[in-house]
Every structure is written in structure tokens, then in C-alpha cells.
Amino acid sequence: MRQQGRYYFYPVQHCNMCGDTSDHHPILGHRLNRSQGFRPRTKTGITTTIQKCSRCGLIYANPQPVPFDLQDHYGVPPEDYWKPEYFQYDAHYFSQELATLRQLMTIQPGMKAMDIGAGLGKCMLSLAGAGFDAYGFEGSESFHQRALERMKIDPSKLKQGTMENVSYEPETFDFITFGAVLEHLYDPAQSIAKAVTWLKPGGVMHIEVPSSRYLISRLINTYYKLIATNYVTNLSPMHEPYHLFEFGLRSFEEHAQKTGYTIVLREYYVCSMAPFPRFLHPLLSYIMKKTGTGMQLAVWLKKNDMNTHRGS
Numbered sequence: 001m002r003q004q005g006r007y008y009f010y011p012v013q014h015c016n017m018c019g020d021t022s023d024h025h026p027i028l029g030h031r032l033n034r035s036q037g038f039r040p041r042t043k044t045g046i047t048t049t050i051q052k053c054s055r056c057g058l059i060y061a062n063p064q065p066v067p068f069d070l071q072d073h074y075g076v077p078p079e080d081y082w083k084p085e086y087f088q089y090d091a092h093y094f095s096q097e098l099a100t101l102r103q104l105m106t107i108q109p110g111m112k113a114m115d116i117g118a119g120l121g122k123c124m125l126s127l128a129g130a131g132f133d134a135y136g137f138e139g140s141e142s143f144h145q146r147a148l149e150r151m152k153i154d155p156s157k158l159k160q161g162t163m164e165n166v167s168y169e170p171e172t173f174d175f176i177t178f179g180a181v182l183e184h185l186y187d188p189a190q191s192i193a194k195a196v197t198w199l200k201p202g203g204v205m206h207i208e209v210p211s212s213r214y215l216i217s218r219l220i221n222t223y224y225k226l227i228a229t230n231y232v233t234n235l236s237p238m239h240e241p242y243h244l245f246e247f248g249l250r251s252f253e254e255h256a257q258k259t260g261y262t263i264v265l266r267e268y269y270v271c272s273m274a275p276f277p278r279f280l281h282p283l284l285s286y287i288m289k290k291t292g293t294g295m296q297l298a299v300w301l302k303k304n305d306m307n308t309h310r311g312s
């Protein structure tokens with residue numbers, strides 16, 4: 001059992017993505033530092049308040065709990081992860097995203113791609129398979145080491161480091177992917193802005209994040225209201241999987257204006273329908289597809305050309 005973490009609690013004054021002041025943002029409810037289940041009233045724990053930006057739809061914790069030591073969140077013992085199937089690479093990995101990418105750009109020999117949060121390097125292998133010169137970086141020392149040893153990733157292509165401490169030359173990459181990373185970072189707006197500097201003008205970036213419009217979360221929150229509690233299911237700032245933000249499409253539209261990129265495509269993926277029984281899944285899936293209320297939001301953006309963007 002993991003030791004309970006120790007936290008600083010930072011008051012949030014502005015929406016991280018659009019900059020709107022948070023004092024008038026609605027409070028959705030409170031979030032425990034553990035799974036809340038059907039009877040959250042019977043659970044002990046610490047809660048933080050969850051707010052939603054009324055301008056862009058970003059959902060965030062306020063105050064924002066930040067652990068004294070990030071290892072409390074991500075220092076997972078390797079034996080929790082190292083199951084044989086993790087090391088099996090399937091050539092179809094990332095193939096759906098590559099199919100979408102081909103609609104947006106023609107992949108040519110010598111083009112460079114970057115996977116942010118490369119894990120074991122499987123996405124790098126798929127990017128290389130698609131014709132890219134593939135690079136990446138990974139924050140976890142143990143994942144980085146296994147990527148080199150077990151997946152035979154070229155050590156000159158995969159750095160060990162975090163969004164905060166790695167650097168690359170400006171305008172290096174034709175394509176950058178940011179999958180399942182941004183919701184874990186304390187400053188997603190700054191992280192995207194930094195990655196955009198690494199992108200060539202006209203280059204494409206793929207971002208996938210949890211959507212703040214997710215239907216299942218809204219249904220669970222309605223249930224919590226009906227049983228007369230003020231809990232909400234959004235985010236997990238103090239327990240696994242440590243999601244700190246859920247994003248609206250408008251979060252990126254607002255951020256794009258300040259950062260010099262243009263959203264060229266967006267998609268919502270249905271993904272999980274837990275905890276609803278299986279017979280309801282076709283109906284829920286239909287509604288989520290129809291209304292754009294799936295679990296994940298994928299945003300594809302292009303870096304503006306200097307000629308068309310004045311960096312305002």
C-alpha cells in the first residue's frame with residue numbers, strides 16, 4: 001500500500017488555459033483523495049474543491065494540491081508495471097492517429113517526429129514505421145531504461161527528462177504528439193507553448209486529453225446530487241491516475257490565440273462507460289457520439305506561419 005502523500009495546497013486565481021479569473025467560476029463540488037464509490041458519505045479522506053472555468057470549460061482543483069515530492073505520485077515500484085504484455089509491440093499501435101495525421105500532412109522521408117511522454121517507446125516505433133525520424137522523452141527513469149533495454153530504442157533519440165527540464169532546438173519537428181500527458185501537468189498552457197516552439201511553422205501537433213463534457217461524469221455527478229452529497233467524480237488530484245485537469249475545446253481555442261497555432265481538427269472518443277451495466281453501453285455510446293460528450297478529446301493543431309501570425 002502506497003504511503004499517503006503530503007501536499008501543498010495552492011490557491012488558483014486564473015484558469016490555466018484561458019487566463020479568466022477564477023473567483024466567479026462555478027464550484028462543481030468536492031473531490032476526495034480516493035475512489036468515492038456509490039456511498040461517498042461513508043468514506044474518510046481529504047477533499048479539495050473542483051471548479052469549472054465559465055469561459056473555456058477547463059475543470060480544475062482549487063486549491064490545487066501539489067505533492068511535496070512528485071515521487072509520491074509517480075514513483076511507482078517497477079513490479080507494478082512490468083508485466084510481459086507491456087513489452088509486446090503491436091505494429092497497429094497509434095495507427096488510427098497516423099491515419100488522421102495523413103489527412104493533414106504528407107509524411108516525407110527525413111521528417112522529424114516527437115513523442116512527449118514516450119513511455120516504453122511504442123509510439124516512437126510506430127512513428128519510425130510510418131517514415132519519421134522519431135524522437136521522444138520520458139520522465140520516469142525506469143520506463144526510459146526499459147525502453148532502451150527491452151524495446152531497443154536508440155538512446156540518442158530518447159531523452160530522460162520532463163516537460164520542465166528538457167529542451168530542443170526551436171522549429172525542429174514536423175509532428176509532435178502529446179497523448180495522455182497534459183492532464184498530469186501542473187501548467188498545461190506553458191507546456192503546450194513550449195512544445196509549439198519545437199514545432200516547425202506549418203507543423204502538426206496531436207493532443208489527447210480528458211474532456212470536461214464527458215457524459216458519464218455528468219451522470220455520476222447527478223447521482224451524487226440525488227443522494228444529497230456535494231461530491232463530484234471529476235479529476236483525481238490526490239490519487240491515481242492523478243488527473244489534474246479536464247479540458248474543453250474552447251480551452252484550446254482561447255490558448256491558440258495567445259500561442260500562435262490553429263486548431264485544424266477535433267475528435268471526441270467515447271472510451272469507457274464504467275460503472276454503467278453493459279446493456280446500456282450501446283445507448284450511452286450513441287448519445288456520446290451524437291453529442292460530442294465522449295471521455296477523451298483529441299485536438300489537432302497546426303503552428304501558424306510567421307507570415308500569418310504576429311505573435312500577439
Ligand SMILES: [Zn+2]
Pocket residue numbers: 015016017018019020053054055056057058251
Ligand atoms: Zn478557461
